[in-house]
Amino acid sequence: MTQLFRTFTIGFLSILLFSCGLSDEEVLERFQKATKSKNWKAAKDLIDEYLERKPNEDIEAYFSRARIATNIEPLDLEEIIADLNTYIENFPENSVAIMYRFQAYLYAAEFEKAMEDIETVIQRHGKNPFLLSWKANTAFLDKKFDIAAKIYEQLTKMPGTYEEIRNNYYYMVFSKHFGSNKEGAMWDTAFLQDRGFEQDSLLMKALIDDKIIFEEVANFHLPKLTIPELEKAIKNDCHELDLFPFKEYRRAELMNKIALEERTKDLEALLENRDEVYTLNLSYNGYKELPKTLLAFKNLQILNLSLNQFTDLEKTIEDISQLPNLKVLLLNECGIKELPENIKLLDQLLVLNMYGNRFEKLPEAIGELRNLKLLGLENNRKLSSLPKSIGNLKCLQVLDVSQTKLTSLPVEVAYCSQLVMLSANRCRIKTLPENFGDLINLRNLSLYGNKIEKLPQSFGGLEILRYLTLTGNRLKGLPKSFKKLDSLGRVSLDGNPIEVFPKELDSLKSVYSIVIHNTPIKNIPYSIANKEGLERILVNPKYISQKNIDSLKTINPSLYVIPQN
Numbered sequence: 001m002t003q004l005f006r007t008f009t010i011g012f013l014s015i016l017l018f019s020c021g022l023s024d025e026e027v028l029e030r031f032q033k034a035t036k037s038k039n040w041k042a043a044k045d046l047i048d049e050y051l052e053r054k055p056n057e058d059i060e061a062y063f064s065r066a067r068i069a070t071n072i073e074p075l076d077l078e079e080i081i082a083d084l085n086t087y088i089e090n091f092p093e094n095s096v097a098i099m100y101r102f103q104a105y106l107y108a109a110e111f112e113k114a115m116e117d118i119e120t121v122i123q124r125h126g127k128n129p130f131l132l133s134w135k136a137n138t139a140f141l142d143k144k145f146d147i148a149a150k151i152y153e154q155l156t157k158m159p160g161t162y163e164e165i166r167n168n169y170y171y172m173v174f175s176k177h178f179g180s181n182k183e184g185a186m187w188d189t190a191f192l193q194d195r196g197f198e199q200d201s202l203l204m205k206a207l208i209d210d211k212i213i214f215e216e217v218a219n220f221h222l223p224k225l226t227i228p229e230l231e232k233a234i235k236n237d238c239h240e241l242d243l244f245p246f247k248e249y250r251r252a253e254l255m256n257k258i259a260l261e262e263r264t265k266d267l268e269a270l271l272e273n274r275d276e277v278y279t280l281n282l283s284y285n286g287y288k289e290l291p292k293t294l295l296a297f298k299n300l301q302i303l304n305l306s307l308n309q310f311t312d313l314e315k316t317i318e319d320i321s322q323l324p325n326l327k328v329l330l331l332n333e334c335g336i337k338e339l340p341e342n343i344k345l346l347d348q349l350l351v352l353n354m355y356g357n358r359f360e361k362l363p364e365a366i367g368e369l370r371n372l373k374l375l376g377l378e379n380n381r382k383l384s385s386l387p388k389s390i391g392n393l394k395c396l397q398v399l400d401v402s403q404t405k406l407t408s409l410p411v412e413v414a415y416c417s418q419l420v421m422l423s424a425n426r427c428r429i430k431t432l433p434e435n436f437g438d439l440i441n442l443r444n445l446s447l448y449g450n451k452i453e454k455l456p457q458s459f460g461g462l463e464i465l466r467y468l469t470l471t472g473n474r475l476k477g478l479p480k481s482f483k484k485l486d487s488l489g490r491v492s493l494d495g496n497p498i499e500v501f502p503k504e505l506d507s508l509k510s511v512y513s514i515v516i517h518n519t520p521i522k523n524i525p526y527s528i529a530n531k532e533g534l535e536r537i538l539v540n541p542k543y544i545s546q547k548n549i550d551s552l553k554t555i556n557p558s559l560y561v562i563p564q565n
Contacts, residue, residue, distance in 0.1 A: 040071040056086075063087040063097055070100075077108045095121045096230050102134070103222050111142035121234060123464075126418055126441040129158050130233040133168070137220045140171065145179030154461075156195075157438045158417050159394055166197050174217050177207055238373070238395035238418065254351070258304055258330060267293040275299055283307045283330070290319045301325055306332035306355075314340040321345035332356055344368035355379050367392035378402040378423070391415030402426055402446075414438040425449055425469075437461025437481070448472055448492075460484035471495045471515070483507035494518045494538070501525055516540070517564040524548055529555035536560040 034042035047065040050058075066083035069076060084101040091097065098117050105114035118135045125131070136151035152172035156165050169188070176185035189204045206212050225233060261281040264270065270277055277297050284307040294300075300323050310316045313336060320326065321342075328351040336357040344365040346352070352369065353376035360382045366375075367389025375396060377383060383404040391412030399416070401409075402425040409424065411433040419439050426449040437458030445462070446469040453474045460481025465488050472495035482504040491505070492515040499520050505511065506528055514528075515538045522543045528534065529552045539549065541563035549561045 038071070040068050044068045044072060059087055059090045063091075063094075063100075066100060066104075070104075075107060077104055080104050081108065095124055095234055096227055099230055099234065106138065106141070106222065109141075111138055114138050115142070125234050126420065127154070128234075128418070129155060129160050129164070132158070136168075136171065140175060141218055141220070143178070143214075145175040149175035149179060149181070154438075154440055157414075157435070159415075169195065169197065170203070171217075173203070173207075174212060177212055178214060182207070238371070254328070255353075258302060258328070261302075261304065267291055267297075271296060278302065280304065283332075290316055295319065295322050298323065299325055302328040304330040306330050306334065309335050313338075314342055317342050317345060324348070327351065329353070339363055339366070341365040347371060350374070352376070358382055361385055362387050362390075364389040366390065370394065372396055374398040376400045377404065380404050386410050386413065388412045394418060397421065397441075399423070409433055409436075411435050417441060420444065422446070432456055432459075434458060440464070443467070443487075445469070455479050455482070457481050463487060466490070468492065478502045478504045480504065486510060489513065491515070501528075506531070512536075514538070519543075524552060524561075526551060526555055528552070529559055534559060536562060538562050538564050540564070 033039070034046070044065060047061055047068065051061055051065065062083040066080045066087070069080050069083070081101060081104050084097060084104060088094065088097050088101065098121055102114050102117035102121070105111070105117065115135070115138050118131060118138060122131050122135065132151055132155055136148050136155065139145075139148040139151065149172050152168045152175060155168040156172065160168075169192075173185045173188050176182065176188065186204065186207050189200065189207060193199050258279070258281070261279050263281045263283060263285075265285060267280075267282075271293065274297050276299070278299055279302040280294075280297065280300060281304045282294075283304045287305070287308040288311045290305075290310075303320070303323070303326055317340060320329065325348075326346075327349060329346065329349055330353045332353055332355040334354075334357060336354065336359055339354075339359055339362055341363050342365070343363060347369055349369055349372055351374040352372060353374070355376055356379040359380060361384065362377075364387045366387060369375075370392065372393050373395055375393070375398070378400045379402070381403060383401070384406065386401070386406070386409070388410060389412070390410065391414075393416050395418055396416045397418055397420045399413070399419060399421070400423040402423050404424075404427050406424065406427045406429055408429055408431050413419075413422075414433055414435040415438070417438070418441055420441055421444040422439070422442060423444075423446045425446055429447065429450040429452060432452065432455065434456045435458060436456050437460060439462060442462050442465055444467045445465060446467075448469050449472040451474055452470070453476070455475070455478060457479050458481070459479055460483070462485060465485055467490045468485075468488060469492045471492045475493065475496040476498055477500070482502070486509045488508050489510050490513040491508075491511060493502075494515050495518045497520065498516070499522070501516070501521050501524050503525075505514060506525065508531075510533060511531070512533050512535045514534070514536075517538045517540045519540060520543050521540070524537065524539065524544060528537070534556075536559070537552075539561060541549075544563070549563065552559060552561050
């Protein structure tokens with residue numbers, strides 16, 4: 001039975017077999033012939049008959065009918081959307097179904113609904129080139145050119161082929177031209193060569209003469225993707241383990257699972273059931289080298305080798321690479337002074353935690369771990385720099401470099417476009433790279449206890465940032481772009497020499513917690529008390545008067561203004 005046939009038979013084939021006047025075998029044979037020959041009309045007739053007999057009893061059949069109907073011209077968009085609505089109401093977590101409905105809305109020119117669907121999928125899976133391109137195209141079709149230009153610009157900074165990046169750059173130019181920024185469009189065209197593209201005098205002339213025709217450039221073709229292809233596109237080719245903080249499988253839960261795994265001292269005793277062993281805690285076993293017995297556990301996925309002092313780490317890594325299914329490796333507090341180049345052999349890893357070692361730098365080979373989703377480097381107190389190759393970790397979602405000697409983050413960190421959580425607490429960081437705002441998937445940023453005096457203007461590009469800790473730095477104010485952080489819910493600025501309450505905080509739409517105790521701010525404007533959703537402000541009573549606090553509470557009795565020394 002072909003994959004295509006299996007796809008369309010899920011959920012309804014067993015009931016279709018009693019179709020009127022035909023035996024089970026005859027219906028099966030006809031359906032198989034219809035799908036193999038791509039006779040979608042015949043396949044759809046079978047589902048229509050089934051749903052007429054058994055409405056609302058098999059919800060998956062509605063999704064199947066919608067998919068089959070997309071192959072029948074002319075498209076019955078009303079029925080397709082209705083079937084998808086029925087299915088999504090019952091299975092709201094199916095992002096593939098939402099993407100099918102998104103496409104149907106696009107064909108129906110219902111751009112606002114299409115934008116809602118693509119936004120839903122982006123919120124679940126993060127921003128990747130495939131999803132962002134269709135969000136940008138939707139905005140362009142809806143003639144919301146400011147939004148389109150912004151997204152196309154983001155896409156030019158994400159991984160892709162030369163043609164893909166060039167195409168996004170051109171559509172950024174088109175969006176500015178059709179919007180309110182024709183001068184910006186010509187400026188960007190003039191600097192094509194500086195951005196790595198060929199100069200285009202014809203485009204410049206068309207812009208000057210106003211000869212760009214919207215209908216000709218607004219010609220987007222939706223790709224015909226199978227369900228597996230669509231699932232892969234949504235996930236952006238990154239591996240299946242998801243470490244997004246709002247998902248069920250969180251970093252803390254993963255680490256807790258490993259920590260609670262009982263330590264194994266006798267591997268030999270597990271050999272009889274070796275194929276059923278997926279997690280091993282071999283920490284603090286006094287290993288100088290890996291026991292050869294370990295290589296018999298071919299299904300091993302999680303391995304904790306922390307607190308062992310390996311004499312030949314290069315040989316150890318070579319041995320580990322022979323575990324074909326290993327996804328998570330812990331090498332915490334192993335006294336590692338230098339990570340060998342052959343770390344690239346572990347390119348199947350999703351999680352690599354190396355807390356509390358002694359290396360001063362990482363090899364460029366770390367960039368070869370292209371499936372890596374979590375890299376834990378905290379408490380490596382001699383680590384003073386990150387390699388440029390860190391930018392090659394396109395699937396990286398969590399990076400922790402806390403308690404290291406880093407004085408800055410390299411610009412390449414901003415190339416990790418899937419990064420969701422970045423922790424760099426108690427380092428020596430003085431500046432953030434100018435392109436820091438390119439981390440468009442960042443939701444949690446913690447920079448506690450550094451020496452940062454100024455945030456880059458690009459900081460406002462962190463549009464979905466939710467939690468921000470800047471405690472204990474040297475900030476005297478915030479950049480103007482800070483007010484663009486519409487998703488920011490919790491912000492901590494305590495321990496900074498800020499004397500005037502930042503007006504940018506008053507512009508935040510989603511903020512519910514502001515921490516400014518241990519700062520010399522002398523007055524909180526009354527306008528902040530009217531901010532919808534704001535729940536609490538932690539202040540320093542040494543500077544904020546009780547009168548100021550009482551006035552805020554009078555304006556908004558539900559607001560907690562908490563004095564804290």
